[in-house]
Amino acid sequence: MNLTPPRPSGPRPNVPVILDGEEVMAFDGESILDLARRLGTPIPTLCYLDGLSVHGGCRLCVVEVNGDSRLPLACATPVTSEMEIRTDTSSLRDHRRRVVELLFAEGNHVCASCVSSGACELQDLAADSNVDHIHYALEFPRIDVDASHPKYVLDRERCVLCTRCVRVCDEVEGAHVWDIAQRGNRSTLVAELGKPWGEASSCTWCGKCVLVCPTGALSFKGRSTGEMRHDPDIVAFLASARDEGEWIDREEPSP
Amino acid sequence: MTDTTDAGRSTGASPVPDRPRLRMATAWLGGCSGCHMSFLDLDEWLFDLADRADIVFGPLADIKEFPADVDLTLVEGAVTNTDNLELAQAIRANTRVVVSFGDCAVTGNITALRNGMGAPDAMLQRVYVEHPDLAGVLPTEVVPELLPTAQPLHELITVDVYLPGCPPSAQRIRTALIALLDAMAAGEPLPRQWRAPEDLTFGN
Numbered sequence: 001m002n003l004t005p006p007r008p009s010g011p012r013p014n015v016p017v018i019l020d021g022e023e024v025m026a027f028d029g030e031s032i033l034d035l036a037r038r039l040g041t042p043i044p045t046l047c048y049l050d051g052l053s054v055h056g057g058c059r060l061c062v063v064e065v066n067g068d069s070r071l072p073l074a075c076a077t078p079v080t081s082e083m084e085i086r087t088d089t090s091s092l093r094d095h096r097r098r099v100v101e102l103l104f105a106e107g108n109h110v111c112a113s114c115v116s117s118g119a120c121e122l123q124d125l126a127a128d129s130n131v132d133h134i135h136y137a138l139e140f141p142r143i144d145v146d147a148s149h150p151k152y153v154l155d156r157e158r159c160v161l162c163t164r165c166v167r168v169c170d171e172v173e174g175a176h177v178w179d180i181a182q183r184g185n186r187s188t189l190v191a192e193l194g195k196p197w198g199e200a201s202s203c204t205w206c207g208k209c210v211l212v213c214p215t216g217a218l219s220f221k222g223r224s225t226g227e228m229r230h231d232p233d234i235v236a237f238l239a240s241a242r243d244e245g246e247w248i249d250r251e252e253p254s255p
Numbered sequence: 256m257t258d259t260t261d262a263g264r265s266t267g268a269s270p271v272p273d274r275p276r277l278r279m280a281t282a283w284l285g286g287c288s289g290c291h292m293s294f295l296d297l298d299e300w301l302f303d304l305a306d307r308a309d310i311v312f313g314p315l316a317d318i319k320e321f322p323a324d325v326d327l328t329l330v331e332g333a334v335t336n337t338d339n340l341e342l343a344q345a346i347r348a349n350t351r352v353v354v355s356f357g358d359c360a361v362t363g364n365i366t367a368l369r370n371g372m373g374a375p376d377a378m379l380q381r382v383y384v385e386h387p388d389l390a391g392v393l394p395t396e397v398v399p400e401l402l403p404t405a406q407p408l409h410e411l412i413t414v415d416v417y418l419p420g421c422p423p424s425a426q427r428i429r430t431a432l433i434a435l436l437d438a439m440a441a442g443e444p445l446p447r448q449w450r451a452p453e454d455l456t457f458g459n
Contacts, residue, residue: 104362108371111458112364112421118459127456132417133361133409140363140404142371157371 018084026079033061033074036087043087044096044125046103046214047162048075052171055163059099060125063087071095097129105136106185108157109215115224116216122160143188148198151221152210159189159217165209177203189217277326277439279304281313281356282346284339285366285405286332288314289422290357294329296425307436321345326439329356329418329428333366335405336398347412352435352445358421358457360408365421367405375401416445419457427455 013025019041026035031054036043046058054076062071066084074087086092103109103122111117125131146154166178166189177200181190192200210218222228231252241247283291291314297304311325312318321342328350334340347353358364369378379401384391408414418431434446 108368109457110358110362110364110368111456112358113368114458123456123458130455132419132455133355133407133414137410138363138367138370138407140367140370142373 015079015081017079017082020085020087029078031075032063032065032072032077032079032083032085035079036074036085041087043074044128045075046121046125046160047164049164049167049212052164052167052212055167058103058160058162060096062092062095064089064092093129096125097131098135100125100129100131101134101136103160104131104134105138106141107139107159108141114158114216115219116158116213120216121214139185146191146197147221148196149200149203149221150198151205152197152207153219153221154189154191154197155217155219156188158215160215161187161189162214164212164214165189165218168208168212173204173206173208175202175204175206178209277308277436278311278322278324279308280311280321280325280328280346280350281315282321282328282330282332282342283314284330284332284343284360284408285335286357286359287365288331290329290331290359290420291315293357293420293422293425294428297429298425300425300429304432307440321349323349325350327352327354327435329354330360330408331356333359333363333405334402334408334411335366336401338399340402340411343408343412352415352439353408353412354416354418354431354435355408355414356418357423358419361417361419362457363405363407367407370404374403417455419455421458 013027015026015028017024017026024039033043043061045061047055048061056073056076061074063074064086065072109122111123117123141157143156161180163180166180169178170176177191179190179193180187181194182188191197192202210220237250281291310316311322328346330346330353334343355361359366372378379393383389383393420427438445
C-alpha cells in the first residue's frame with residue numbers, strides 16, 4: 001500500500017504558480033498544501049496528517065484557485081502550471097470559521113470537561129478562526145462512551161470524523177480495527193464493525209489512534225480526574241514470587 | 256461648617272469626570288459562579304473599574320429587580336430555568352450592551368450536558384432520586400422550573416459580545432472590559448474581537 005502522497009518527480013521545483021500574489025516554483029505533482037507548507041504559508045488542516053493517506057474530509061484547507069468556482073482542497077489538489085492560488089481571503093476565513101462552528105454544533109465539544117482541553121486541535125482551530133460562539137443551533141447528541149478497552153477510551157461525542165485513527169490503524173499499524181459506520185450526521189466511529197473496543201481482537205493495543213486523535217475523542221484511560229488506580233499489593237506479589245520462584249498470572253486492578 | 260462650604264455644595268462643585276460614568280451590571284444564570292470568581296480575581300483593578308462605572312446589579316450587590324438604563328451587563332451561565340429566562344429578558348430590555356460571559360453563557364457548556372439525556376425529568380431523576388445520599392424526592396418548592404433544554408444565552412436573547420472561557424481569566428475579562436468601556440465612553444462601535452493579550456479559547 002502506498003502510505004505517503006506521491007513524491008515530487010522532478011529534482012527541482014519547476015512548475016511556476018502564483019501563491020498569494022507571489023510567483024513561486026512548485027514541484028511537479030506537489031499538492032497545494034505541500035507547496036504552501038514548504039514555503040511557510042499557513043493553511044489550517046484537521047484531517048490531514050503527515051505520513052497518512054489524504055482523506056480530504058474536513059474541508060478546512062480549502063483555497064481559491066483562479067478559474068475554479070469551487071473551493072479546491074489544498075491537501076488533495078496537485079499544482080498545475082500557472083495556477084493562481086489564494087490561501088487567505090476573507091471569504092476563505094469565513095468558510096473555515098463556519099466549518100469549525102459546524103463541527104462544534106454537531107458534537108458535544110465541552111472543553112471544560114474534556115481530557116484534551118489545552119491539547120486539542122479543534123480548540124486551537126476555534127481560537128485561530130475567531131470562533132467566539134456557535135451561530136448554529138447545537139445538536140447536543142447523546143452517544144455512549146466506549147470505555148470497554150483496558151487502556152483507552154472512545155468518547156464519540158467528541159469525534160470529528162477526521163478518520164486519522166482509521167487510517168493510522170490500517171496504513172501504519174496494519175490492524176484495521178476502525179471504520180466509519182452510517183452516513184451523514186449519524187456517521188460514527190466503530191471498532192471491528194460495531195463491537196465494543198475491548199472485545200475487538202484485532203486491536204494490538206499500540207495506541208497510535210489515541211496519539212493522532214486531534215480532539216478528546218480518543219484518550220488514554222486513567223488520565224482524567226479521579227481515574228488513577230494504585231496497586232500497592234504488587235509489592236507483596238513480587239516479593240513472594242521472587243521467594244517462591246513462581247510467577248503466577250495476577251489480575252491488575254481494573255482502571 | 257462655614258457659609259462658604261455650604262455655598263460650595265449648593266452649586267454642585269464636584270469634580271467634573273473626564274469620561275461619563277457607565278452603569279454596569281453582572282448576572283448569574285445557570286452557571287457555577289466561577290466566572291464571577293474570575294471577575295473578583297481582578298483584585299485592585301476593580302478600583303479602576305469603580306472609577307469608570309457603577310455596578311448597579313449583580314449577585315455581588317443586594318438589588319432584587321434588574322434596573323433600567325444599564326450600559327453594560329456581563330451575563331454568566333446558560334439559560335436553564337424559568338428564572339434565568341425572565342432575568343435574561345429583563346437584562347436585554349434594559350441593557351445597551353449584553354456580554355455573553357463565559358462558556359456556559361456562550362455554549363451551554365457543563366449546564367447543557369443534561370440536554371442529551373432528554374427531558375429535564377431524566378436528569379432530576381438521576382440526581383435526586385437515584386442518588387443514594389439524597390432523600391429520593393424531587394424538589395418542587397422555591398426552585399424554578401427547568402426549561403426543556405439548557406441553552407446558550409444568544410439562543411434566547413440578542414447578544415452583542417462574546418467572552419468565552421471556563422472561566423475567562425481575570426486578564427481576559429479586563430482586556431474585554433477596557434476595550435468595551437473605552438469604546439462606549441467614546442461612542443465608538445463595539446470591538447468585536449480582541450486577540451491580545453491572549454487568544455479567546457473555549458475551556459482554558
